[in-house]
Amino acid sequence: MFTTKGSVKTDKAAKYLVQLCKHFAHKVEVDLGETTGNVAFPMGPCVITAHEDRLTFDGQSHKPEGIESMKGVIIVHLDKFAWREAPLDYHWEDGETPAP
Template sequence: MLTDQGRFETPNASRYLQQLCKHFAHKVPVDHDETRGTVALGMGPATLQATENTLTAEVTAPDAADLAEARDIIDRHLARFAFREAFEAMDWQSATA
């Protein structure tokens, strides 16, 4: 499995985490609270974490194409909620050794 980690500096991290999780829960299993969420995306799990000023996401998938799709899913949905901050995409880094 491949893993990437994304980061978005925002004072609204907890709010966005909760909005994303509630939105995804309409289609896939989700477990969340104010600071942590797990979303069962089709290609693999996505784990979200919120601190006071940062929202992070870790996505896992079996191959590079699915990993790119998982990143895109998070970015597209987050863009809907963070439009006031001119959000375009998380700063993604490979966590796979």
């Protein structure tokens, strides 16, 4: 399983969490909580968490291309919602979990 952990600093994390999850819910299953959203992307699941000063992303995919696609989808959409804060500074840490 391939993984990614990402973060982006923003003072509007809670607002963007809701916007992202509501937007993604038009096409995929989303479970939105108070500070987290579980998004069932076709390439794999991603948990988006709103913190006081940042959004974090914790995604998984069976293929490395799925991780790149997931990051691309998140960046494109968040950049549109947060255009007043552009450019956003994303930090990603990709990895791979060993097969059982």
